[in-house]
Amino acid sequence: MDFKLKIWRQKSAAVKGRFETYKVSGITGGTSFLEMLDVLNEELIAKGEEPVAFDHDCREGICGTCSLYINGRPHGPDDRVCTCQLFMRRFKDGDTIIIEPFRARPFPVLRDLVVDRSSFDKIIQAGGFISASTGNAPDANAIPIPKRNADKAFDAAACIGCGACVAACKNASAMLFVSAKVSHFALLPQGKVEARERVQKMVAKMDELGFGNCTNTYACEAECPKGISVENIARMNREFLSAKLVTDK
Amino acid sequence: MTTLDPRIPEGPLAQKWTNFKAKAKLVNPANKRRLDIIIVGTGLGGASAAASLAEMGYNVKAFCYQDSPRRAHSIAAQGGINAAKNYPNDGDSIYRLFYDTIKGGDYRSREANVYRLAEVSNNIIDQCVAQGVPFAREYGGYLDNRSFGGAQVSRTFYARGQTGQQLLLGAYAGLSKMVSKGKVQLFTRRDMLDLVIVDGKARGIIVRNLVTGEIERHSAHAVVLASGGYGNVYYLSTYAMGANANPAWVAHRRGAFMANPSFVQIHPTCMPVHGEFQSKLTLMSESLRNDGRIWVPRKIEDARKLQEGKIKANDILEEDRDYYLERRYPAFGNLVPRDVASRAAKERCDAGFGVNETGLAVFLDFSDAIRRLGRKAIEEKYGNLFEMYQKINDEDPYETPMMIYPAIHYAMGGLWVDYSLMTTVPGLFAIGECNFSDHGANRLGASALMQGLADGYFVLPYTISDYLADQIQVPRFSNELPEFKAAEDGVRARLDRIMAIQGKQTVETFHKRLGRIMWDYCGMSRNEAGLTKALGMVQELQQEFWSDVKVPGGPGEFNAELEKAGRVAEFMELGELIIRDALNRRESCGGHFREESQTEEGEAKRDDDNFTYVAAWEYMPGNAPRMHKEPLQFEVVQLIQRNYK
Ligand SMILES: Cc1cc2nc3c(=O)[nH]c(=O)nc-3n(C[C@H](O)[C@H](O)[C@H](O)COP(=O)(O)OP(=O)(O)OC[C@H]3O[C@@H](n4cnc5c(N)ncnc54)[C@H](O)[C@@H]3O)c2cc1C
Ligand code: FES
Numbered sequence: 076m077d078f079k080l081k082i083w084r085q086k087s088a089a090v091k092g093r094f095e096t097y098k099v100s101g102i103t104g105g106t107s108f109l110e111m112l113d114v115l116n117e118e119l120i121a122k123g124e125e126p127v128a129f130d131h132d133c134r135e136g137i138c139g140t141c142s143l144y145i146n147g148r149p150h151g152p153d154d155r156v157c158t159c160q161l162f163m164r165r166f167k168d169g170d171t172i173i174i175e176p177f178r179a180r181p182f183p184v185l186r187d188l189v190v191d192r193s194s195f196d197k198i199i200q201a202g203g204f205i206s207a208s209t210g211n212a213p214d215a216n217a218i219p220i221p222k223r224n225a226d227k228a229f230d231a232a233a234c235i236g237c238g239a240c241v242a243a244c245k246n247a248s249a250m251l252f253v254s255a256k257v258s259h260f261a262l263l264p265q266g267k268v269e270a271r272e273r274v275q276k277m278v279a280k281m282d283e284l285g286f287g288n289c290t291n292t293y294a295c296e297a298e299c300p301k302g303i304s305v306e307n308i309a310r311m312n313r314e315f316l317s318a319k320l321v322t323d324k
Numbered sequence: 325m326t327t328l329d330p331r332i333p334e335g336p337l338a339q340k341w342t343n344f345k346a347k348a349k350l351v352n353p354a355n356k357r358r359l360d361i362i363i364v365g366t367g368l369g370g371a372s373a374a375a376s377l378a379e380m381g382y383n384v385k386a387f388c389y390q391d392s393p394r395r396a397h398s399i400a401a402q403g404g405i406n407a408a409k410n411y412p413n414d415g416d417s418i419y420r421l422f423y424d425t426i427k428g429g430d431y432r433s434r435e436a437n438v439y440r441l442a443e444v445s446n447n448i449i450d451q452c453v454a455q456g457v458p459f460a461r462e463y464g465g466y467l468d469n470r471s472f473g474g475a476q477v478s479r480t481f482y483a484r485g486q487t488g489q490q491l492l493l494g495a496y497a498g499l500s501k502m503v504s505k506g507k508v509q510l511f512t513r514r515d516m517l518d519l520v521i522v523d524g525k526a527r528g529i530i531v532r533n534l535v536t537g538e539i540e541r542h543s544a545h546a547v548v549l550a551s552g553g554y555g556n557v558y559y560l561s562t563y564a565m566g567a568n569a570n571p572a573w574v575a576h577r578r579g580a581f582m583a584n585p586s587f588v589q590i591h592p593t594c595m596p597v598h599g600e601f602q603s604k605l606t607l608m609s610e611s612l613r614n615d616g617r618i619w620v621p622r623k624i625e626d627a628r629k630l631q632e633g634k635i636k637a638n639d640i641l642e643e644d645r646d647y648y649l650e651r652r653y654p655a656f657g658n659l660v661p662r663d664v665a666s667r668a669a670k671e672r673c674d675a676g677f678g679v680n681e682t683g684l685a686v687f688l689d690f691s692d693a694i695r696r697l698g699r700k701a702i703e704e705k706y707g708n709l710f711e712m713y714q715k716i717n718d719e720d721p722y723e724t725p726m727m728i729y730p731a732i733h734y735a736m737g738g739l740w741v742d743y744s745l746m747t748t749v750p751g752l753f754a755i756g757e758c759n760f761s762d763h764g765a766n767r768l769g770a771s772a773l774m775q776g777l778a779d780g781y782f783v784l785p786y787t788i789s790d791y792l793a794d795q796i797q798v799p800r801f802s803n804e805l806p807e808f809k810a811a812e813d814g815v816r817a818r819l820d821r822i823m824a825i826q827g828k829q830t831v832e833t834f835h836k837r838l839g840r841i842m843w844d845y846c847g848m849s850r851n852e853a854g855l856t857k858a859l860g861m862v863q864e865l866q867q868e869f870w871s872d873v874k875v876p877g878g879p880g881e882f883n884a885e886l887e888k889a890g891r892v893a894e895f896m897e898l899g900e901l902i903i904r905d906a907l908n909r910r911e912s913c914g915g916h917f918r919e920e921s922q923t924e925e926g927e928a929k930r931d932d933d934n935f936t937y938v939a940a941w942e943y944m945p946g947n948a949p950r951m952h953k954e955p956l957q958f959e960v961v962q963l964i965q966r967n968y969k
Contacts, residue, residue, distance in 0.1 A: 087881070087882070102601075103599055103601070105598050105599050105718075106599060106601045107603075109603070110601045110602065110603050111601075113601065113603055113832070114601055117830055117832060119876075120830050120874060120876055120885065121830065121874075123876065124876070125876050125877055126876065126884065126885060128882055128884055130391065131565060132390060132395055132397070132564040132565055132566050133395075133397065133399065133400045133564045133565075134564070134565060134603060134604045134606075135400060135604075135606050135607075135712065136712065137399055137400050137486065137489055138390070138395040138397070138399045138400065138564065139392075139394070139395060139399075140390060140391065140395050156715060160712070160715050160716070162715070162716070162718075164718065185535055185882060186535075186882040189882070191391070192391060192392065193391065193392065193512065195392065196392050196393070196394075196500065196503075196510070196512075199394075199496070199497065199500045200500040200501075200503045200504040201504065202504075203497060203500060204455075204497035204498060204500055204501040205454070205455050205456045205497065206501060207451070207454035207455045207456075207498075208379045209372075209375065209376040209379060209451060209498070209781045209782075209785070210376075210447075210451075210781075210782075211454075212447070212450035212451045212453065212454035213450065213454070214450055215409070215449045215450045215452075215453040215459075215467055216409075216411060216466050216467055218453075219461075219464065219465030219466055220461060220465050221461075221465050222461045222462065222463050222465065225458050225459070225460070225461040225465075226458075226461075228456075228458040229458040229483060229484060229490070232456075232458050232490060232493065233486065233489075235399075235489075236392065236394055236395075259456065259458070260456055263456050263458070265453070265454060265455070265456050266456050
C-alpha cells in the first residue's frame with residue numbers, strides 16, 4: 076500500500092512548527108504504524124534529511140511511551156489500542172494520514188511528535204502512593220481483599236500514563252489519569268489510610284500544572300487505549316468531596 | 325587468568341545471609357545524609373533500590389532513558405513473580421524454590437546467591453501487597469497462584485497478564501514518594517555514556533541529555549547499575565526498542581568483568597516473525613503454557629499444506645497432531661523449562677513441520693482448555709494476551725490455535741558481581757537483569773521480577789551500606805575533578821567520531837545485520853565452525869560501521885539516530901564477546917546449546933568436569949579480552965543431568 080503522510084515537524088519547543096508532506100510506499104498490512112514511520116525515517120536519512128522524532132519503546136502497548144494524534148484521534152482510529160499496536164491494514168491504499176503530537180498546554184512539544192509528559196510524574200509524586208516503606212510489611216495474606224474490589228482496583232491500575240485522555244479532552248483535563256490512581260488505592264484497604272490527603276494533593280497538583288477542568292464529555296474514556304472507565308472520575312469526585320467535608324470541619 | 329572470589333559468607337547455606345546481615349557494617353542516619361548514590365535504571369531493580377535507599381536516608385540520583393521512570397521495560401513483564409509462600413499448600417518451600425532455580429539454571433549459578441533469593445522471595449510479595457499491588461485473588465479474598473515452567477508447584481503470583489506493570493508501578497510509587505521528600509533526584513531522558521573512576525573507585529557517571537544533547541557529569545559515593553538486559557544485540561527480541569547495553573558496556577571498558585555473556589534466553593512462546601519491516605517480537609506469556617497445548621502436524625504432508633495456506637489448523641484431525649512436548653517430556657509436558665521448549669520447537673521446524681508460510685512456527689492450542697473450563701475462565705486468565713494476539717495477527721485465538729516461535733527474551737549473562745552485588749570495580753554495583761548472578765545458564769519464568777525486587781528492596785540496602793560504612797568521612801565529589809573532565813572529553817570525542825563518518829548506511833541496517841549474524845550462529849544452537857565464522861563477520865561489521873555509518877543532525881540536539889548509533893556500536897562489541905564466550909564453553913548447558921555436546925537423544929549435555937565455572941571476561945584495550953574463572957562449588961545440591969522426562 077502507498078500512503079501520503081502529513082506530519083507535524085518542529086525543531087524544538089522554542090520554535091514554531093508546521094506540517095510537511097511525505098510519501099511512503101510498499102507498506103504491507105501487517106506493518107505496524109510505527110514500523111511504517113521507521114520506513115519513512117530510513118528513507119529520509121538515506122536522502123540526507125532529518126528523520127521524524129516520535130516517542131516509542133515497548134511497542135507492545137504497555138509502557139505508555141508512544142503517543143501521536145492520528146487523523147484527529149489520540150492513538151489513531153482503532154478503539155482500545157496504542158499507536159504501537161495499530162496496524163496498517165486499518166488504512167486503505169492511497170489514504171492521506173495526518174500525524175500530530177498530543178496537544179495540551181501541560182504537554183509542551185520537545186521535537187516533532189515528541190512531547191514532555193513529566194507533569195504526570197509530578198502528579199504521582201504529589202500523592203499517588205501508599206507510604207509503605209521497605210521492610211515493615213505484614214504477611215501478604217493477612218488482609219483478605221474481596222476479589223471484586225481487587226479486580227476493580229486492577230482495572231483502574233491498568234492505566235499506562237500515556238496521556239491520550241488529556242490529548243482527547245477539549246479542556247486538557249487529566250481527570251481520568253488522576254482518578255484512575257485515586258480509585259486504585261481507594262478500593263484497597265491498604266490505600267484507605269492516606270486516602271483523604273492523597274486525593275487533595277493530587278488534585279491540587281493537577282490544577283497547579285495547568286490541566287483543565289472536567290466538563291463530562293467523556294472523550295477521555297472513548298480514547299483511552301486501556302479502557303479506563305469514567306466511573307473512576309465519579310469515585311474520585313466522591314473521595315474529593317468527602318475529604319473536603321472532613322478537612323473543612 | 326585469575327580465580328575470582330565471590331566473597332560468600334561463612335556458615336551453612338541457609339545461614340549465610342543471616343550471618344552476612346549480622347556482621348555487615350551499618351551507617352548511622354546522620355552519616356547517610358552525607359552520602360550520595362547514583363542509580364542508573366528505574367526498572368524493578370533500580371526503582372526498588374532507589375526507594376529503599378532513599379527511605380534509609382541516602383541521597384539518590386536516579387537515571388533512565390525514557391521520559392518517565394514508570395516506562396522501564398519491567399513494565400512489559402506479563403506472567404508473574406515467584407515466591408516460596410506455599411499458600412496453595414502444595415509442598416513448596418524456600419529450599420524447593422532454591423533447588424528448582426539451581427536446576428533450571430542447569431547448575432551454572434552460585435548456590436549462596438540463589439538461596440538468598442529464595443529466602444527473600446516471600447518478603448517481596450508482602451512488600452508489594454502493602455504498596456497496593458493488585459495481585460489476582462481467589463473468591464475468598466486470598467492471593468491466587470499459578471504454575472510456570474520448570475516447577476511442579478504453583479508459586480507464581482500474578483496480576484492478570486500485567487504483573488510487571490503492576491509491580492513496577494508499585495516500585496515507581498515508592499520512588500515518587502521519595503522524590504516528593506527530596507531524597508531522590510530524577511534524571512529522565514538521559515543516556516549513560518561513561519563511568520567515572522577516582523582513585524580506583526566508582527564515583528560518577530557521564531550522561532547525555534537526550535532532549536538537549538548536553539553532556540552532563542554526575543558524582544556520588546557509589547554507583548549502582550540497574551540498566552536491564554542486552555538481548556537487543558540480536559535485533560529482533562521481546563525487549564523495548566531502547567533497551568541497551570551502554571551502562572554495562574562502558575563499565576566493562578572501565579574494568580568491570582562481564583560474566584557468561586553467551587547465556588541468553590530464547591523464549592519459546594513469542595509471535596513468529598512476519599515481515600521485513602518488523603522491528604520487534606511480541607512475547608506471549610509463558611503462563612499460556614498452563615492451559616495451552618503445543619503441537620505440530622504428525623504428517624509432513626499436512627505441514628506442507630499449512631505452509632502453502634491450503635489448510636488450517638482446525639482441518640487437522642486430533643490423531644494427526646503431534647503434541648511433541650507431551651510426547652518427549654511426559655513428566656513436565658508443556659511446562660518444561662524455556663530452553664528445552666525452544667529447542668524442541670526448532671527441532672520440529674527444522675525437520676519441516678513448521679505451520680506457517682515461513683515454516684518457523686508451531687501451534688499453541690487452547691481448545692481443550694476452553695472445552696474443560698469454558699471460554700469465560702480462559703478470558704479471565706489471559707484476556708489481554710488473546711486480545712493482543714488478535715490485534716497483531718488478525719486471527720481469533722479462541723477459535724484457531726495461536727502460532728508461536730522462540731525469540732530472544734532475556735540475558736542471564738551480565739556484569740560479574742560478588743555476593744554483595746558489587747562488580748570488580750569497587751563501589752560499582754549491578755542489580756537486576758544487568759548482573760549475571762542468579763539464573764545460571766537458563767532463567768525460570770517469573771524469576772526475573774523476583775530477582776530485580778530482591779536485589780533492590782532486600783539485598784542491596786544491606787550490602788551497599790556495608791561498603792559505604794568506611795566512606796562516611798569522604799566529602800562529596802566535585803565533578804570538576806580531572807577524572808570527570810577526561811571522561812567527558814572521551815564521550816564527546818566518540819560522539820564526534822560517529823557524526824564525522826557521514827557514510828552511506830543507516831544505523832538500522834547495521835543493527836539488523838548484527839542481529840542476523842548473532843541469531844544464525846549464536847542463537848538456539850551453536851557450533852565451533854559457525855561461531856568462528858560469526859566472530860570474523862562481527863569484526864568486519866564493526867569496521868564497516870566505523871567507516872560507513874550515516875547519522876543525520878548534530879550531537880548538540882535531540883537526535884534519536886545518534887542515540888541508536890551509540891547503542892549499536894556497543895552492541896557490536898558485546899556481540900563479539902558473546903561469541904567468544906560461546907566458543908570457549910564447549911559444553912551444552914541451559915540456553916547455550918553446543919551441537920558438539922549432546923546426548924544420543926539430542927538433549928543438551930553438560931561437561932561438569934571442565935565447565936563448572938563462571939567465565940568472567942576482562943576488557944583489554946586493543947586486544948582480545950582475558951578470561952577469569954569463578955569456580956562454582958556445590959555444597960548442597962548434587963549435580964545431575966537435567967531430566968524433565
Ligand atoms: C516482554 C517481557 C515479559 C517478561 N515477563 C516476565 C515475567 O512474567 N516474569 C519475570 O520474572 N520476568 C519477566 N521478564 C523479564 C523481566 O521483565 C526483566 O528481566 C526485568 O524486568 C528487568 O528489570 P531491570 O530492573 O533489571 O531492568 P529494566 O526494567 O529493563 O530497566 C532498565 C532501566 O535502565 C535504564 N537504562 C537503560 N539503559 C540506560 C542508559 N544507557 N542510560 C540511562 N538509563 C538507562 C532504563 O531507562 C530503565 O529504567 C519479561 C521480559 C520481557 C521483555
Ligand atoms: S510503545 Fe509502549 S505503549 Fe506503545
